[in-house]
Amino acid sequence: MSGIWVWIEQHEGKAANVSWEAVGLARTLANNLGEPVTALVFGSNAPALAEEAIRRGADSAVACEDTTLVDYRLEPYAALLSKLVGEAKPSILLVGSTTRGIDVMGALAVDLEAGTIADVVGIEVDGGTIKATTPAYSGKLMATVVHADPGDAPRIFAIRSRAFPLPDGDAGRTGEVKMVEPVLAEDDIVTKAVSFEGTGGEISLTDAGIIVSGGRGVGGPEGYEPLRELCGVLDAALGASRASVDAGWIPYEHQVGQTGKVVAPDLYIACGISGAVQHQAGMRTSKVIVAINKDPEAPIFKLAHYGIVGDLFQVVPALTQAFKKKLG
Amino acid sequence: MRIVICTKETPDTAAKVDVAPDGSVTWGDAPLVINPWDEYAVEEALLLGDRGATATTVVGVGGEDTKEALKHALAMGVEEAILISDPTLVDADTLVTSRVIAQAVRKLDNVGLVMLGKITTDGGSGQTPAQVGWRLGWTILTYVSKIVDIDFSAGTITVERLLEEGKQVIQGKLPAVVSVVKDINEPRYPSFMGIRKASRAEIPVWGAGDLELDGISPKVKWVEIESLPPREGECQILEGETVEEAAGMLADKLIEEKVV
Numbered sequence: 001m002s003g004i005w006v007w008i009e010q011h012e013g014k015a016a017n018v019s020w021e022a023v024g025l026a027r028t029l030a031n032n033l034g035e036p037v038t039a040l041v042f043g044s045n046a047p048a049l050a051e052e053a054i055r056r057g058a059d060s061a062v063a064c065e066d067t068t069l070v071d072y073r074l075e076p077y078a079a080l081l082s083k084l085v086g087e088a089k090p091s092i093l094l095v096g097s098t099t100r101g102i103d104v105m106g107a108l109a110v111d112l113e114a115g116t117i118a119d120v121v122g123i124e125v126d127g128g129t130i131k132a133t134t135p136a137y138s139g140k141l142m143a144t145v146v147h148a149d150p151g152d153a154p155r156i157f158a159i160r161s162r163a164f165p166l167p168d169g170d171a172g173r174t175g176e177v178k179m180v181e182p183v184l185a186e187d188d189i190v191t192k193a194v195s196f197e198g199t200g201g202e203i204s205l206t207d208a209g210i211i212v213s214g215g216r217g218v219g220g221p222e223g224y225e226p227l228r229e230l231c232g233v234l235d236a237a238l239g240a241s242r243a244s245v246d247a248g249w250i251p252y253e254h255q256v257g258q259t260g261k262v263v264a265p266d267l268y269i270a271c272g273i274s275g276a277v278q279h280q281a282g283m284r285t286s287k288v289i290v291a292i293n294k295d296p297e298a299p300i301f302k303l304a305h306y307g308i309v310g311d312l313f314q315v316v317p318a319l320t321q322a323f324k325k326k327l328g
Numbered sequence: 329m330r331i332v333i334c335t336k337e338t339p340d341t342a343a344k345v346d347v348a349p350d351g352s353v354t355w356g357d358a359p360l361v362i363n364p365w366d367e368y369a370v371e372e373a374l375l376l377g378d379r380g381a382t383a384t385t386v387v388g389v390g391g392e393d394t395k396e397a398l399k400h401a402l403a404m405g406v407e408e409a410i411l412i413s414d415p416t417l418v419d420a421d422t423l424v425t426s427r428v429i430a431q432a433v434r435k436l437d438n439v440g441l442v443m444l445g446k447i448t449t450d451g452g453s454g455q456t457p458a459q460v461g462w463r464l465g466w467t468i469l470t471y472v473s474k475i476v477d478i479d480f481s482a483g484t485i486t487v488e489r490l491l492e493e494g495k496q497v498i499q500g501k502l503p504a505v506v507s508v509v510k511d512i513n514e515p516r517y518p519s520f521m522g523i524r525k526a527s528r529a530e531i532p533v534w535g536a537g538d539l540e541l542d543g544i545s546p547k548v549k550w551v552e553i554e555s556l557p558p559r560e561g562e563c564q565i566l567e568g569e570t571v572e573e574a575a576g577m578l579a580d581k582l583i584e585e586k587v588v
């Protein structure tokens with residue numbers, strides 16, 4: 001029972017940033033615990049991503065490239081992961097706390113009777129125990145969680161996007177990549193992936209370093225245009241409050257908050273958003289929060305670090321112009 | 329075919345949640361309500377009545393309080409409710425909860441679909457749906473934003489799932505376990521009649537003995553829970569002679585903070 005394993009998730013041959021953040025965390029833990037880091041990569045481009053995992057901090061990698069693994073599906077992914085982890089018995093397994101990571105880890109936990117801790121934002125090694133911190137009650141509280149007598153099952157953690165630093169690659173790092181066979185054949189898999197409709201090159205909210213978000217104050221679907229222009233200048237993702245999503249002004253994928261996405265960018269610019277607790281649940285851990293609102297009493301100003309009281313249709317374009325000038 | 333909906337009660341989302349000196353979590357006099365995501369699961373199960381589902385059962389694992397969530401589902405139109413309650417389940421993690429739910433589903437007859445919410449808003453991790461499905465060995469379809477097609481007699485289901493990078497359309501076979509996201513529907517308000525009926529409903533309680541669950545223990549432990557430190561400092565309001573000036577000052581601050 002030794003080794004820190006990281007499951008790298010990928011979509012269309014590109015790894016999720018949170019997977020690299022997990023590799024970075026694994027490296028830190030490895031230096032502390034003296035155990036090697038192994039990355040697991042399945043699907044398109046697996047061998048190349050395995051090499052990248054090593055450059056980012058893994059000592060070695062296990063890869064499987066097969067037609068059954070091209071489109072993500074839970075059954076073939078979980079079956080393979082379960083077999084590999086069950087045989088090698090690493091002491092720790094890290095995955096991203098994402099739609100895929102949560103499901104794959106859940107299935108694996110059932111197979112191995114292993115404890116899992118999701119949405120981890122901090123990890124501390126304290127003698128023989130590893131303490132994980134995770135937001136609870138929609139981010140209103142912070143819980144410290146540990147594994148109870150893991151036996152010979154790994155301690156499994158799913159880490160939140162952007163909670164740990166993204167490691168740069170080091171071109172000098174090399175290691176062994178072992179290719180393995182899948183566990184399930186196509187005929188054994190009940191689900192068939194029919195199609196995938198991407199979000200069309202928009203920056204993903206959970207990965208974004210900057211989010212510009214608009215609420216009921218934008219007044220209608222066209223009210224997002226000035227926000228989109230600011231996003232363009234800042235390379236930011238576009239967020240929204242539930243009120244504007246429910247009004248049908250912008251798709252649900254953009255919703256931030258308790259019943260939307262939880263985000264933690266370096267900069268969150270809330271425009272025409274009052275700052276209800278349910279909205280705060282999705283963005284309160286952002287590093288710097290800016291509020292643009294015409295109501296000086298809006299609760300968002302209690303959370304914000306900087307604010308401008310005014311009409312967003314004047315302030316946002318002025319901010320776009322200011323950044324254009326200052327950022328060249 | 330029967331649809332089983334799983335729900336839990338959670339503190340109202342607007343509640344001010346805090347930690348008492350003895351370390352327990354408090355939410356003042358805010359009510360416990362049906363976990364918001366589960367309302368979408370209930371609504372979708374009811375809508376599937378038009379597409380061939382013949383019976384609906386809502387199941388909750390927890391204490392007496394859970395009956396409020398179950399009654400909400402009954403008031404919306406679900407036919408029957410079952411509470412699963414046992415002292416050994418107090419510190420249940422998802423590994424335990426999923427085992428209990430899977431056992432309950434096995435005990436009910438003719439189940440074609442189990443529907444859950446994406447996540448619970450208290451200690452939730454969103455793993456219960458996949459774990460229930462994996463235990464049952466059924467098709468697992470999580471984060472569903474639309475049931476594109478379902479045919480209870482042919483035993484097929486096609487759904488749209490909301491992933492980080494976009495929407496995946498995926499096909500599977502019944503029986504299946506489905507978790508839903510908010511986009512899937514608009515939950516109805518319980519009718520007056522529904523509320524009356526629910527308030528009179530006798531909800532049967534199953535214990536661990538009914539589900540043959542021995543040797544079950546959680547694999548994770550919460551050792552501490554703290555409220556968040558209040559945000560330090562005040563909001564700095566930027567004012568200028570003109571909007572352009574204020575915007576320029578804000579841009580300078582953000583560049584100084586190195587966040588752009």
Ligand SMILES: Cc1cc2nc3c(=O)[nH]c(=O)nc-3n(C[C@H](O)[C@H](O)[C@H](O)COP(=O)(O)OP(=O)(O)OC[C@H]3O[C@@H](n4cnc5c(N)ncnc54)[C@H](O)[C@@H]3O)c2cc1C
Binds near residue numbers: 218312
């Ligand atoms: C179970 C549950 C879950 C929920 N989940 C979420 C969630 O995930 N995310 C979420 O966001 N909400 C959620 N909500 C809803 C939440 O309670 C609020 O209703 C919602 O966040 C309000 O959105 P808003 O701030 O855009 O609208 P409002 O509260 O109406 O605020 C609009 C703001 O815009 C300002 N404004 C108007 N015009 C202008 C202008 N021209 N220039 C500048 N400012 C202007 C106003 O002063 C006001 O402050 C949830 C609620 C419940 C009950």
Ligand SMILES: Nc1ncnc2c1ncn2[C@@H]1O[C@H](COP(=O)(O)O)[C@@H](O)[C@H]1O
Binds near residue numbers: 335366452
């Ligand atoms: N104690 C419980 N009783 C019934 N259903 C539950 C329980 N806990 C979780 N669920 C279901 O599983 C979903 C995901 O919860 P979780 O995995 O705890 O975040 C919820 O939306 C519910 O549908």
